[in-house]
Structures are given as C-alpha cells and as structure tokens.
Amino acid sequence: MNSTLVSIALLFSQLSLLAFGGGNTILPEMHRQAVNVYHWMSDPEFAALFALAQAAPGPNMMVAPLIGWQVAGWSGLAVATLGMFGPSSIVTCVALRLWRRFKDQTWRRAIQTGLVPISIGLVAASAVLIVQASDHEWVLAAITAGCAIVAVRTRLHPLWLLAAGAAVGWTGLGQ
Amino acid sequence: MALSDSDERRFDSPTAPTDAPTVGELFRGFLMMGLMGFGGVLPLSRHIIVDERRWLSGKEFTELLGLCQFLPGGNVINVAAALGLHFRGVPGALAALAGLIAAPTAIVVVLGAIYARFQSDPHVVHMFAGLAAAAAGLLVSMAVKLALPLRKKPVAIAFAVICFAAIAVFHFPLLPTMLVLAPLSIAAIRKTGT
Numbered sequence: 242m243n244s245t246l247v248s249i250a251l252l253f254s255q256l257s258l259l260a261f262g263g264g265n266t267i268l269p270e271m272h273r274q275a276v277n278v279y280h281w282m283s284d285p286e287f288a289a290l291f292a293l294a295q296a297a298p299g300p301n302m303m304v305a306p307l308i309g310w311q312v313a314g315w316s317g318l319a320v321a322t323l324g325m326f327g328p329s330s331i332v333t334c335v336a337l338r339l340w341r342r343f344k345d346q347t348w349r350r351a352i353q354t355g356l357v358p359i360s361i362g363l364v365a366a367s368a369v370l371i372v373q374a375s376d377h378e379w380v381l382a383a384i385t386a387g388c389a390i391v392a393v394r395t396r397l398h399p400l401w402l403l404a405a406g407a408a409v410g411w412t413g414l415g416q
Numbered sequence: 417m418a419l420s421d422s423d424e425r426r427f428d429s430p431t432a433p434t435d436a437p438t439v440g441e442l443f444r445g446f447l448m449m450g451l452m453g454f455g456g457v458l459p460l461s462r463h464i465i466v467d468e469r470r471w472l473s474g475k476e477f478t479e480l481l482g483l484c485q486f487l488p489g490g491n492v493i494n495v496a497a498a499l500g501l502h503f504r505g506v507p508g509a510l511a512a513l514a515g516l517i518a519a520p521t522a523i524v525v526v527l528g529a530i531y532a533r534f535q536s537d538p539h540v541v542h543m544f545a546g547l548a549a550a551a552a553g554l555l556v557s558m559a560v561k562l563a564l565p566l567r568k569k570p571v572a573i574a575f576a577v578i579c580f581a582a583i584a585v586f587h588f589p590l591l592p593t594m595l596v597l598a599p600l601s602i603a604a605i606r607k608t609g610t
Contacts, residue, residue, distance in 0.1 A: 259590050260488045261598075265555060269583045270590035285545075292548035293527040299450040299520025300457055300490045306517075307524045311532075322521065326513060329489025330497035334509055336487055337498045353486050355602025358572040359594065362579025365559040369584045371552045381549040388553025393560050403550045410546015411539055 245313050246320050248279055253305050253324030260329060261356060264302035266363035269370050271304070281312045288374035296403050302326075380415030436503040437471055439511045445469055446496050446515035457492040457516075471499065492516065571608050575601040 252274050256267045268291070275281045282290070290311060294304035302325055309321025376382040388402045410416070437445065445464055453460045458481075465471050472480065484494035493516065500512030534540035566572045579597050582588045 255591070258488050259594065260490065261594070263485075264490045265558065267590065269587075273587065273589070285548075288548045288552070289531060289544050290528070292544060292551040293531060294524050295551035295554065296547060297520050297523040297527060298453045298457075299517065299523075300453075300492050302490045302493070303517075303520045303524045306521050307528050310525055310528060318521070318525065322517065326489070326493055326517060329487065330493065330509065330513060333484060333487050333489060333494040333497045334501045334506075336483065337501060349486070351606040352602055353482070355605045356486070356598060358566065358575035358605075359579050359598050359601055361559070361562045361566065362576040362597075363583060363590075364555075364562055365576070365580045366584035368552070368555040368559040369580075371548075371555055375545070375548040375552040378545075381545055384546055384549035385553040385556065388550045389556035389560070392554055392557030399554050402554060403547060406550020406553070407543045407547040410549070411543040413538065413542045416542050416545060 243313075246316060249309050249313060249317055249320045250324045252279075253309070253321050254328045256305070257325050257328040258332065260302070261360060263360075264300065264304075265367045266360055268304075268367035269363070271308070272370055272374070275308055275312075281308070284374045285377070288371060291371060292375070292403075296400075296407075378416050380409070384409055437469065439504050439507050441469075442500050442504060442508050443511040443515040445471070446500075446512045447519060449492070450516045451519040453492075461492050461495060465495075465499070471503070571604050572601075575604070 252271075256271055259270065260267045272287055276284060276287050290307050291304050294307050295301070297303055305325035306318050306322045309317035309319075309324075311317075313320070372382075372385055376385055384406045388406060391397055392399065392402060449457050449461045449464055462474075462477055466474050466477050480495060480498055481491065484491050484498060487494055489497075493513065496512040496516045497509045500508035500510065502508075504511070531540070531544060563576065566576060575597065579593065579601075582593045582597070583590065
C-alpha cells in the first residue's frame, strides 16, 4: 500500500467519524486537507468535483469516492469509499445494538438539541467555502444566488437548478 | 410468527406492517434509492421504505432516522446500515450499503472521466463552472433552511455563529473545534432551554 492510499484511508475514515449532521458538515475539513494539506488538487478542481458529486444521484458524500478516484485511480476509489462509509456504518450498527438500553429520553434529547447549532454552523461554513471556491466571476455568483433563492423559496427539483446552472455556464457568458 | 421472533426483529412498535426483507430485497431497494435520489435521498428513502416496500411504519422510520442523525455519517447511509443489520444482520447491512452507493459511485466516476477528458474544452470548463456555482447555491439554500428554525433561540444562534466562524473564518481543524464546541453547546442549551 503506498503512502497516498494510506493518506486517503486516514483522511476519509477520520471524516467518516466526524460527520455529525451528514456529509456537508465535513466538507470544509475535506477541502482543507485535500487542497491545503495534501495538495492533491486546486481550489477550482475541488469545487468541480463537489459539483460533479452533487449532480449525481445518491447520498451527498459521493465526493469522497470521486476524490479517491481522481487522486489514486481505482484503488483510491475503493479506499476512499471504504474509509468514508465503513467507520460511520460500524458505529451506527453498534449504536443500534445498544439502542434499547439508552431509553433515557431527556439525556438523548439534550445531546440531540445541543448538536443542532453545531451542525448548522458547519453546513453554513461549507456553503461559504464552496461559494468562495466556485464563484470567480460575476455570472457564477449570480448563478449561485439565483439557485439559492429559488431553492429556498420553491420546491423545484434540485436537478433543474443544476441543469440551469450548467446551461448558463456552457454559453460562456461573462466567463 | 412467534411473539419472541417479532420482538427481536421489530424496532419499538409491536404493530409493524410486514415481514422482514431478504438480503437481495435490501440490496435492490437501496439500489433504487441510490439510482433515483437526485438532490437528496432522504425523502425518496422514506417513500420506498415506508410506503412502497412497507419495511417500517412511518413512526419506526422517524425513530430510526432520529438515531441516524445523532450518529456520525450520512443520514441515509446510516439508515441503510441500521436497517440492513436489523433485518438480516451483517450481510444485510453490507447488502443495503452496497446497493445504496453502487450506482452513484459509477455515475460520479463517469462524470469525473468526462470532466478529465474534456478539461481543455472551454465550453466544458464553463459548463462545469456553472454547475459548480449552482451546486454552491443549493448548499447555501440548505444552510438557510436549516438555520431558519433557530430564530428566537439566541443561545443556539450564538453556537452556530461561533462554529461557523471557527471553521469558515479562522479555518480551525474540525476535530478540536467539535470537541470544544459540542459539549459546550449541549450544556448551554440544556441549561437555558433555548
């Protein structure tokens, strides 16, 4: 096993266990490590990979296997996938076995409620980070703003917004 | 079905709707969720698990999701692992997880290959820049939707802002940030009730 694969395994298994509140909360750390610590890719490349993963169906952590594949090919894909989804799944399975023992509602609710603002802060940080990495031109900032407003105000399927963003981008307008 | 068997296999409700799915059914069910879940699998997974396949009642699904949100990892990933384990043990968990990520993995690799191949074509570069901008917008909208219920909860707002600043402004690593902020937030919100 070469050192890149070890790094991929360490990074994603660490992120897997830190992903309280879902995949978007670990995005800043993934970005920090992939771009600034390991220098696997540039800022725009990270943003592009994130966008590809968003355009695909499925869980919102698919950027992890994609980064693994981009950095180290098929073995990178396998290692990143196992690292990203293995540890948290094992924790979930163990927790499920203990579930019936932890029926103290107030204790559980206190932790759940207390973690909510942390999750929200992390998702907001992810959003700012990805906006900074993606929007180098006014037209891209306009796409981001338009999509955000439409997605907050309507229940339009996200795929339409991604398609619209890609279509506007394709024209090269303002880029 | 013997009573003890049903107690073993069900979550907390004694009125679960149907029999346990097989390993193959778990794989196929989660494969559909992975394949069709554009822009978020969660609403679709509820539809398939509760309404279509009747593996869980609505109440059981909500309880399971509550547990999964509280644990690290993607919510739907955790639902897959938990549900697979619950019905068919470790093979069930592996089948559900494999089903859920198989199709999306193949699709992201194809998209990644297209991106790598046509990286020099300005149209493709511009298209992916537009796609990235739209994806960023969706993420912003999600942050806004999550944050809206915090109105009138000053303690929660304070911790969300501190956490945001630590990561986005000061670029602190995630692990120490969470180890410090999570216990403080839990303690403060429990004490003040906001």
